[in-house]
Amino acid sequence: MLSDKELIISVQKGNTQDFSLLVNRHKNIVYSLVYRMVKPEEDAEEIAQDTFIKAFKSIKQFKGNSKFSTWLYKIAYFTAINYLRKKKMLTAPIDMSSFENDDKTAIENLNDSDQKHYINLALEHLKPIERNLITLFYLQEFSNKDIQKITGLTQSNIKVSLMRSRKKLYGIMKKMLNGELEIILKN
Amino acid sequence: MKTQNDILKQNVTDGFHQSVPSSDFTDKVMSEIEVLLETKSVYEPLISKKWWLIISSISMAIILFSFIFESQYTLTNWFKDITLPNFEAYRTSFQLSGLILATLSILTLTDFVYRRYKHIT
Numbered sequence: 084m085l086s087d088k089e090l091i092i093s094v095q096k097g098n099t100q101d102f103s104l105l106v107n108r109h110k111n112i113v114y115s116l117v118y119r120m121v122k123p124e125e126d127a128e129e130i131a132q133d134t135f136i137k138a139f140k141s142i143k144q145f146k147g148n149s150k151f152s153t154w155l156y157k158i159a160y161f162t163a164i165n166y167l168r169k170k171k172m173l174t175a176p177i178d179m180s181s182f183e184n185d186d187k188t189a190i191e192n193l194n195d196s197d198q199k200h201y202i203n204l205a206l207e208h209l210k211p212i213e214r215n216l217i218t219l220f221y222l223q224e225f226s227n228k229d230i231q232k233i234t235g236l237t238q239s240n241i242k243v244s245l246m247r248s249r250k251k252l253y254g255i256m257k258k259m260l261n262g263e264l265e266i267i268l269k270n
Numbered sequence: 271m272k273t274q275n276d277i278l279k280q281n282v283t284d285g286f287h288q289s290v291p292s293s294d295f296t297d298k299v300m301s302e303i304e305v306l307l308e309t310k311s312v313y314e315p316l317i318s319k320k321w322w323l324i325i326s327s328i329s330m331a332i333i334l335f336s337f338i339f340e341s342q343y344t345l346t347n348w349f350k351d352i353t354l355p356n357f358e359a360y361r362t363s364f365q366l367s368g369l370i371l372a373t374l375s376i377l378t379l380t381d382f383v384y385r386r387y388k389h390i391t
Contacts, residue, residue: 099303106296114291128291135299136306202281221282253274 087151094142102142106135109152112224113159119218120163120211130166134159149232152224157233160215167211205255213248220245316381329370332363 085093085104093101113134118127137158145154206214212234219230220241230241292298317325 099307100300102303103296103300106299110291110295110299111287114295115286115289118289119286128295131291132295132299132302136302139303140306198277199281199284202278203285206282206285217278218282218286221279222286223283249278252278 088147091142091145091151102139109155113155116156116159116215117163120215121166130162131159134162137162153229153232160233201256201259204259205252208255209248209252213244216241216244217248316384317377325374329367332367
Protein backbone atom coordinates (compact mmCIF):
# COMPACT_ATOMS: atom_id res chain seq x y z
CA MET A 84 0.00 0.00 0.00
CA LEU A 85 1.36 3.38 -1.00
CA SER A 86 2.05 5.90 1.75
CA ASP A 87 0.46 9.37 1.83
CA LYS A 88 3.78 10.86 0.72
CA GLU A 89 4.05 8.57 -2.31
CA LEU A 90 0.45 9.28 -3.29
CA ILE A 91 0.99 13.03 -2.97
CA ILE A 92 4.04 12.87 -5.25
CA SER A 93 2.01 10.88 -7.75
CA VAL A 94 -0.84 13.43 -7.67
CA GLN A 95 1.66 16.28 -7.99
CA LYS A 96 2.99 14.57 -11.14
CA GLY A 97 -0.51 14.61 -12.62
CA ASN A 98 -1.99 11.24 -11.60
CA THR A 99 -5.25 12.75 -10.43
CA GLN A 100 -6.92 9.40 -9.76
CA ASP A 101 -4.46 8.70 -6.93
CA PHE A 102 -6.09 11.55 -5.05
CA SER A 103 -9.16 9.34 -4.60
CA LEU A 104 -7.00 7.00 -2.48
CA LEU A 105 -6.09 9.93 -0.24
CA VAL A 106 -9.78 10.90 -0.01
CA ASN A 107 -10.76 7.35 0.95
CA ARG A 108 -8.04 7.21 3.57
CA HIS A 109 -8.90 10.49 5.31
CA LYS A 110 -12.58 11.13 4.59
CA ASN A 111 -13.90 9.66 7.85
CA ILE A 112 -11.74 11.79 10.13
CA VAL A 113 -12.21 14.94 8.02
CA TYR A 114 -15.97 14.44 8.01
CA SER A 115 -16.12 13.67 11.74
CA LEU A 116 -14.02 16.73 12.57
CA VAL A 117 -16.28 18.95 10.50
CA TYR A 118 -19.42 17.32 11.84
CA ARG A 119 -18.31 18.14 15.39
CA MET A 120 -18.45 21.80 14.41
CA VAL A 121 -21.10 22.02 11.71
CA LYS A 122 -24.65 20.71 11.66
CA PRO A 123 -26.70 19.41 9.84
CA GLU A 124 -25.03 16.41 8.21
CA GLU A 125 -25.57 17.75 4.66
CA ASP A 126 -23.65 20.94 5.43
CA ALA A 127 -20.89 18.98 7.19
CA GLU A 128 -20.54 16.72 4.16
CA GLU A 129 -20.38 19.67 1.79
CA ILE A 130 -17.65 21.30 3.88
CA ALA A 131 -15.73 18.03 4.08
CA GLN A 132 -15.89 17.76 0.29
CA ASP A 133 -14.81 21.36 -0.05
CA THR A 134 -11.83 20.56 2.20
CA PHE A 135 -10.60 17.88 -0.20
CA ILE A 136 -11.10 20.11 -3.23
CA LYS A 137 -9.11 22.90 -1.55
CA ALA A 138 -6.41 20.37 -0.69
CA PHE A 139 -6.29 19.19 -4.31
CA LYS A 140 -5.99 22.77 -5.58
CA SER A 141 -3.04 23.41 -3.24
CA ILE A 142 -1.38 20.01 -3.37
CA LYS A 143 1.46 21.29 -5.56
CA GLN A 144 2.38 23.70 -2.77
CA PHE A 145 2.45 20.90 -0.17
CA LYS A 146 6.12 20.47 0.71
CA GLY A 147 5.75 17.76 3.33
CA ASN A 148 6.96 19.89 6.26
CA SER A 149 4.09 18.50 8.30
CA LYS A 150 2.02 15.33 8.01
CA PHE A 151 -0.51 15.38 5.16
CA SER A 152 -3.26 14.51 7.63
CA THR A 153 -2.43 17.50 9.86
CA TRP A 154 -2.36 19.79 6.83
CA LEU A 155 -5.70 18.40 5.65
CA TYR A 156 -7.37 18.70 9.07
CA LYS A 157 -6.17 22.29 9.31
CA ILE A 158 -7.91 23.05 6.00
CA ALA A 159 -11.04 21.29 7.30
CA TYR A 160 -10.93 23.23 10.58
CA PHE A 161 -10.64 26.64 8.92
CA THR A 162 -13.17 25.81 6.19
CA ALA A 163 -15.64 24.94 8.95
CA ILE A 164 -14.81 28.13 10.87
CA ASN A 165 -15.30 30.24 7.74
CA TYR A 166 -18.68 28.56 7.18
CA LEU A 167 -19.71 29.27 10.78
CA ARG A 168 -18.57 32.88 10.44
CA LYS A 169 -20.67 33.31 7.32
CA LYS A 170 -23.67 31.80 9.05
CA LYS A 171 -22.87 33.74 12.23
CA MET A 172 -22.91 30.49 14.18
CA LEU A 173 -19.57 30.78 15.95
CA THR A 174 -21.19 31.44 19.30
CA ALA A 175 -23.22 29.06 21.41
CA PRO A 176 -27.01 29.47 21.15
CA ILE A 177 -27.23 30.64 24.77
CA ASP A 178 -24.73 32.20 27.16
CA MET A 179 -23.16 29.34 29.04
CA SER A 180 -20.80 31.37 31.20
CA SER A 181 -23.03 30.81 34.23
CA PHE A 182 -22.59 27.06 33.80
CA GLU A 183 -18.88 27.09 34.53
CA ASN A 184 -19.15 24.66 37.35
CA ASP A 185 -17.17 21.44 37.38
CA ASP A 186 -19.05 19.21 39.75
CA LYS A 187 -17.69 15.90 38.53
CA THR A 188 -19.72 13.52 40.61
CA ALA A 189 -23.17 13.88 39.07
CA ILE A 190 -22.39 12.25 35.72
CA GLU A 191 -20.46 9.38 37.30
CA ASN A 192 -23.62 8.13 38.98
CA LEU A 193 -25.42 7.59 35.67
CA ASN A 194 -25.43 4.39 33.62
CA ASP A 195 -23.47 4.22 30.34
CA SER A 196 -26.42 5.01 28.11
CA ASP A 197 -27.47 8.07 30.13
CA GLN A 198 -23.87 9.29 30.32
CA LYS A 199 -23.63 9.16 26.55
CA HIS A 200 -26.94 10.95 26.15
CA TYR A 201 -26.05 13.82 28.50
CA ILE A 202 -22.49 14.21 27.23
CA ASN A 203 -23.68 14.46 23.62
CA LEU A 204 -26.39 16.93 24.59
CA ALA A 205 -23.94 19.02 26.59
CA LEU A 206 -21.39 18.98 23.76
CA GLU A 207 -24.01 20.45 21.45
CA HIS A 208 -24.29 23.44 23.79
CA LEU A 209 -20.62 24.30 23.59
CA LYS A 210 -19.27 26.68 20.97
CA PRO A 211 -18.21 24.73 17.85
CA ILE A 212 -14.55 25.64 18.45
CA GLU A 213 -14.71 24.41 22.06
CA ARG A 214 -16.41 21.22 20.98
CA ASN A 215 -13.76 20.60 18.38
CA LEU A 216 -10.94 21.28 20.82
CA ILE A 217 -12.31 18.71 23.27
CA THR A 218 -12.65 16.21 20.42
CA LEU A 219 -9.11 16.75 19.18
CA PHE A 220 -7.75 16.49 22.71
CA TYR A 221 -9.38 13.18 23.53
CA LEU A 222 -8.73 11.45 20.24
CA GLN A 223 -5.56 9.39 20.11
CA GLU A 224 -4.99 10.38 16.48
CA PHE A 225 -3.74 13.84 17.42
CA SER A 226 -0.69 14.84 19.40
CA ASN A 227 -0.47 18.21 21.15
CA LYS A 228 1.69 19.48 18.29
CA ASP A 229 -0.92 18.36 15.76
CA ILE A 230 -3.62 20.25 17.67
CA GLN A 231 -1.44 23.36 17.66
CA LYS A 232 -0.90 23.10 13.91
CA ILE A 233 -4.55 22.41 13.12
CA THR A 234 -6.03 25.18 15.26
CA GLY A 235 -3.20 27.69 15.04
CA LEU A 236 -3.39 28.15 18.83
CA THR A 237 -0.40 28.16 21.18
CA GLN A 238 0.11 25.39 23.71
CA SER A 239 -0.90 27.64 26.60
CA ASN A 240 -4.01 28.85 24.76
CA ILE A 241 -5.03 25.26 24.11
CA LYS A 242 -4.60 24.35 27.79
CA VAL A 243 -6.63 27.33 29.01
CA SER A 244 -9.40 26.88 26.40
CA LEU A 245 -9.58 23.17 27.11
CA MET A 246 -9.86 23.70 30.85
CA ARG A 247 -12.64 26.28 30.38
CA SER A 248 -14.49 24.12 27.85
CA ARG A 249 -14.46 21.10 30.14
CA LYS A 250 -15.62 23.18 33.08
CA LYS A 251 -18.41 24.55 30.97
CA LEU A 252 -19.31 21.07 29.74
CA TYR A 253 -19.50 19.64 33.26
CA GLY A 254 -21.50 22.69 34.34
CA ILE A 255 -23.99 22.17 31.52
CA MET A 256 -24.34 18.48 32.39
CA LYS A 257 -24.96 19.27 36.00
CA LYS A 258 -27.66 21.78 35.09
CA MET A 259 -29.19 19.22 32.75
CA LEU A 260 -29.29 16.61 35.46
CA ASN A 261 -30.93 19.08 37.80
CA GLY A 262 -33.53 19.78 35.14
CA GLU A 263 -32.62 23.47 35.05
CA LEU A 264 -31.38 23.66 31.50
CA GLU A 265 -34.68 22.75 29.92
CA ILE A 266 -36.33 25.64 31.75
CA ILE A 267 -33.60 28.05 30.58
CA LEU A 268 -33.80 26.78 27.00
CA LYS A 269 -37.59 27.12 26.98
CA ASN A 270 -37.28 30.74 28.09
CA MET B 271 -14.31 3.15 38.83
CA LYS B 272 -14.29 5.43 35.81
CA THR B 273 -13.65 9.10 36.44
CA GLN B 274 -15.70 11.79 34.71
CA ASN B 275 -12.70 12.50 32.51
CA ASP B 276 -12.55 8.85 31.37
CA ILE B 277 -16.28 8.88 30.66
CA LEU B 278 -15.94 12.04 28.59
CA LYS B 279 -12.95 10.64 26.69
CA GLN B 280 -14.73 7.40 25.89
CA ASN B 281 -17.90 9.13 24.72
CA VAL B 282 -16.08 11.70 22.61
CA THR B 283 -13.99 8.97 20.95
CA ASP B 284 -17.00 6.69 20.34
CA GLY B 285 -19.12 9.53 18.98
CA PHE B 286 -16.31 10.70 16.72
CA HIS B 287 -15.82 7.33 15.06
CA GLN B 288 -19.56 6.74 14.64
CA SER B 289 -20.10 9.65 12.28
CA VAL B 290 -19.27 8.68 8.70
CA PRO B 291 -19.78 10.48 5.39
CA SER B 292 -22.10 9.20 2.67
CA SER B 293 -21.05 6.16 0.63
CA ASP B 294 -20.54 8.20 -2.55
CA PHE B 295 -18.40 10.84 -0.82
CA THR B 296 -15.21 10.02 -2.76
CA ASP B 297 -17.07 9.90 -6.10
CA LYS B 298 -18.56 13.34 -5.45
CA VAL B 299 -15.14 14.80 -4.62
CA MET B 300 -13.51 13.24 -7.66
CA SER B 301 -16.25 14.39 -10.02
CA GLU B 302 -15.85 17.95 -8.73
CA ILE B 303 -12.11 17.65 -9.28
CA GLU B 304 -12.70 16.49 -12.85
CA VAL B 305 -14.88 19.52 -13.48
CA LEU B 306 -12.14 21.66 -11.97
CA LEU B 307 -9.52 20.15 -14.28
CA GLU B 308 -11.73 20.65 -17.34
CA THR B 309 -12.24 24.28 -16.39
CA LYS B 310 -8.49 24.69 -15.96
CA SER B 311 -7.79 23.31 -19.43
CA VAL B 312 -10.00 26.05 -20.90
CA TYR B 313 -7.53 28.62 -19.63
CA GLU B 314 -4.73 27.56 -21.99
CA PRO B 315 -3.41 30.70 -23.67
CA LEU B 316 -4.02 31.29 -27.35
CA ILE B 317 -0.29 31.77 -27.90
CA SER B 318 1.91 29.25 -26.14
CA LYS B 319 5.18 30.23 -24.46
CA LYS B 320 7.09 28.60 -27.29
CA TRP B 321 5.42 30.79 -29.89
CA TRP B 322 5.84 33.93 -27.79
CA LEU B 323 9.58 33.14 -27.71
CA ILE B 324 9.78 32.61 -31.47
CA ILE B 325 7.85 35.82 -32.22
CA SER B 326 9.96 37.85 -29.77
CA SER B 327 13.19 36.45 -31.22
CA ILE B 328 12.17 37.32 -34.78
CA SER B 329 11.14 40.84 -33.73
CA MET B 330 14.41 41.40 -31.91
CA ALA B 331 16.40 40.04 -34.84
CA ILE B 332 14.67 42.43 -37.25
CA ILE B 333 15.27 45.43 -35.01
CA LEU B 334 18.91 44.53 -34.38
CA PHE B 335 19.52 43.75 -38.04
CA SER B 336 18.15 47.11 -39.09
CA PHE B 337 20.83 48.91 -37.05
CA ILE B 338 23.67 47.08 -38.79
CA PHE B 339 23.14 49.01 -42.02
CA GLU B 340 25.56 51.89 -42.57
CA SER B 341 24.29 55.42 -42.75
CA GLN B 342 24.02 57.10 -46.16
CA TYR B 343 22.95 60.57 -45.08
CA THR B 344 24.36 63.06 -42.60
CA LEU B 345 22.71 66.12 -41.09
CA THR B 346 24.17 69.45 -42.13
CA ASN B 347 24.95 72.55 -40.07
CA TRP B 348 24.73 72.04 -36.34
CA PHE B 349 24.51 68.28 -36.42
CA LYS B 350 26.89 67.59 -39.27
CA ASP B 351 29.11 65.39 -37.11
CA ILE B 352 26.21 63.23 -36.09
CA THR B 353 25.40 60.41 -38.43
CA LEU B 354 21.96 58.96 -38.51
CA PRO B 355 20.79 55.69 -39.95
CA ASN B 356 19.25 55.65 -43.39
CA PHE B 357 15.60 55.57 -42.41
CA GLU B 358 14.56 55.11 -46.06
CA ALA B 359 16.43 51.85 -46.12
CA TYR B 360 14.78 50.78 -42.87
CA ARG B 361 11.28 51.59 -43.95
CA THR B 362 10.40 47.98 -44.71
CA SER B 363 11.94 46.83 -41.42
CA PHE B 364 10.00 49.41 -39.42
CA GLN B 365 6.82 48.59 -41.24
CA LEU B 366 7.35 44.93 -40.60
CA SER B 367 8.16 45.53 -36.90
CA GLY B 368 5.11 47.72 -36.57
CA LEU B 369 2.97 45.08 -38.17
CA ILE B 370 4.35 42.41 -35.80
CA LEU B 371 3.83 44.62 -32.74
CA ALA B 372 0.28 45.44 -33.83
CA THR B 373 -0.45 41.73 -34.37
CA LEU B 374 0.97 40.88 -30.95
CA SER B 375 -1.10 43.61 -29.29
CA ILE B 376 -4.28 42.36 -30.97
CA LEU B 377 -3.53 38.77 -29.98
CA THR B 378 -2.77 39.78 -26.38
CA LEU B 379 -6.01 41.73 -26.15
CA THR B 380 -7.96 38.86 -27.72
CA ASP B 381 -6.38 36.46 -25.23
CA PHE B 382 -7.31 38.78 -22.34
CA VAL B 383 -10.91 39.19 -23.49
CA TYR B 384 -11.20 35.44 -24.15
CA ARG B 385 -10.05 34.60 -20.60
CA ARG B 386 -12.09 37.34 -18.99
CA TYR B 387 -15.42 36.56 -20.59
CA LYS B 388 -15.07 32.82 -21.27
CA HIS B 389 -17.65 31.84 -18.64
CA ILE B 390 -20.22 34.45 -19.60
CA THR B 391 -22.12 32.57 -22.26
